[in-house]
Amino acid sequence: MTTSPIPRHSVVIVGGGQAGLSLSHGLKAQGIEHVVFEKHRALHAWSTQRWDNFCLVTPNWQCALPGHPYAGDDPHGFMKKPQIIEYLAAFKASVDAPLREGVAVQQVRPAPGGFLVRSSAGECFAEQVVVASGGYHTPIVPRLAERLPASIRQIHSADYRNADQLPPGKVLVVGSGQSGAQIAEDLHLAGRQVVLAVGDAPRCARFYRGRDVVDWLADMQYYDMPVTQHPLREGVRDNTNHYVTGRDGGRDIDLRRFALEGMDLFGVLQGLDADGDTLRFAPRLAEVLDQADRTYNGINASIDKFIAERGIDAPEGSVYEPVWQPAAERATLSLTESGITAVVWCIGFAPDFGWLDAPVFNGRGHPVHNRGVTAVPGLYFLGLPWLHTWGSGRFSGVARDAAYLAERIAQRRSALGAGGPAREKPTELQLQAALA
The missing domain is CATH 3.50.50.60 (FAD/NAD(P)-binding domain)
Structure with a gap:
């Protein structure tokens, strides 16, 4: 059994792509403590899963990540791979998220007052969890x-x-x-x-x-x-x-x-x-x-x-x-x-949410949610195709979705009280028992 105190976070974001960083931007604006776990490097898919001549299929003006709209001289053009990577690097720097790169989340499951998160860096407790790892895994x-x-x-x-x-x-x-x-x-x-x-x-x-x-x-x-x-x-x-x-x-x-x-x-x-x-x-x-x-x-x-x-x-x-x-x-x-x-x-990718131990999936293994909000209080999804609109999984619409979830997260924290009332906050003993 773990004997050292378990680290606690208000919010754990799983995934350091454009969705996870967009939510970090929103939570920082709300003054909500959080951490972003990314098993590779932030935004890695854009440099590791795209071919050399890759370019956007949507015009540059649709690149509207929060606080970081496209500011180049070709709004109706289509950024090529090096330009996309440069745009995203600047976005990452502007957000300056509390990012933990190289940390793979291995399990998330409900616990008293929130969720237990097991990762390659150890265990922690989160009052709320946002799955922002996308749907293109395998x-x-x-x-x-x-x-x-x-x-x-x-x-x-x-x-x-x-x-x-x-x-x-x-x-x-x-x-x-x-x-x-x-x-x-x-x-x-x-x-x-x-x-x-x-x-x-x-x-x-x-x-x-x-x-x-x-x-x-x-x-x-x-x-x-x-x-x-x-x-x-x-x-x-x-x-x-x-x-x-x-x-x-x-x-x-x-x-x-x-x-x-x-x-x-x-x-x-x-x-x-x-x-x-x-x-x-x-x-x-x-x-x-x-x-x-x-x-x-x-x-x-x-x-x-x-x-x-x-x-x-x-x-x-x-x-x-x-x-x-x-x-x-x-x-x-x-x-x-x-x-x-x-x-x-070129027949796509399958989602892999096997690490998420929560009753939020349908018979096909896809998450069930309403604009990213699941039936499990405090558990959310972000960055999925058509999470809310056509642009939810793209540079054009993820900012709106992230702002919405940041507001919902803030509302839940407010409803529970700052940090949650005593009956909502798990004791160290409860968390240690849950990990046993």
């Missing part, structure tokens, strides 16, 4: 990867940096969400032969009727819509992000045009035959391309309606017409005959 790689020939180089999108790290030959990119589409483009522009297993991701235009689509949607207040008002409600959290790019000043990603230029498109990857060589795909390539285009045209149509209703002077609208159609659906591909030597898995 790279998803299907089990069929284990059966691919050892000669094929396999990496996840989290580890992709550039075309040169892959051996000569064709590259199979699996998945066409934001990462998959952009990595396929990166390889394509580098002169590599790409086979793309297209998923169900939607797409949108970069520019339409004289402006960035993001600018139009901001004017239409789409980014202010709470999840409770979205037609899909919480179901929108499962949606794949639209693919588009900010590369070279921003443009559409049109997979059909890539096909005209030599990229080989297939449907969703479904499996590998017993021969260990034949890949199987869902024969739905035309269907998924058509659906992506319907979304593209649907977003543009909503912009057309907004312009017409307000009498806005803007260039004429248009409807996207396919520039390429698959000649036939192909359900199989031989690795050997096609010359594929590498695979880049």
Whole structure:
């Protein structure tokens, strides 16, 4: 049993990314003592899980972290990886959070008056806990990867940096969400032969009727819509992000045009035959391309309606017409005959909240909350996609969510009294017993 006094904190924040630091900014403004535990280095994902040519897909003006809005000379441009890292480093310095880097949280569980937190640095007590570690923890790689020939180089999108790290030959990119589409483009522009297993991701235009689509949607207040008002409600959290790019000043990603230029498109990857060589795909390539285009045209149509209703002077609208159609659906591909030597898995990440021992998860292991507030008093989430709005997991919306939770945390402290009334404050003996 632990015999030394257990350190106590008003708030423990788990995760030192933009969400955790944004909340630290809010708690400092409220004068609330807290600590931020980060198992790596603060904001590490932006430098360790992005490829060399990575750039934002949202315009720079949407970088609005608390107290640190974008202040450069290109608000409608798209910061590249070095600029993003510089922006975030300045944000970290401005917040000056009580940060404990290299401290991995191993368990959080309710205790009398709050929570016990076990970490690689020891145990502590927290009156309130905020999980700000995001939802992208474990790279998803299907089990069929284990059966691919050892000669094929396999990496996840989290580890992709550039075309040169892959051996000569064709590259199979699996998945066409934001990462998959952009990595396929990166390889394509580098002169590599790409086979793309297209998923169900939607797409949108970069520019339409004289402006960035993001600018139009901001004017239409789409980014202010709470999840409770979205037609899909919480179901929108499962949606794949639209693919588009900010590369070279921003443009559409049109997979059909890539096909005209030599990229080989297939449907969703479904499996590998017993021969260990034949890949199987869902024969739905035309269907998924058509659906992506319907979304593209649907977003543009909503912009057309907004312009017409307000009498806005803007260039004429248009409807996207396919520039390429698959000649036939192909359900199989031989690795050997096609010359594929590498695979880049771009099918996302799975959340891992196994260290959080609290009844706040649904049957799929996803946290249940209302704007980050769970049913367990004093336990919160921050930085998840669509936690409250579209921008909740992005630079554009996390400040609003962090300010809201900082206020809720302050209200709870006030309701319990400064530090909590005697019946709420656990004794050292109670905490030692809970740790036993």
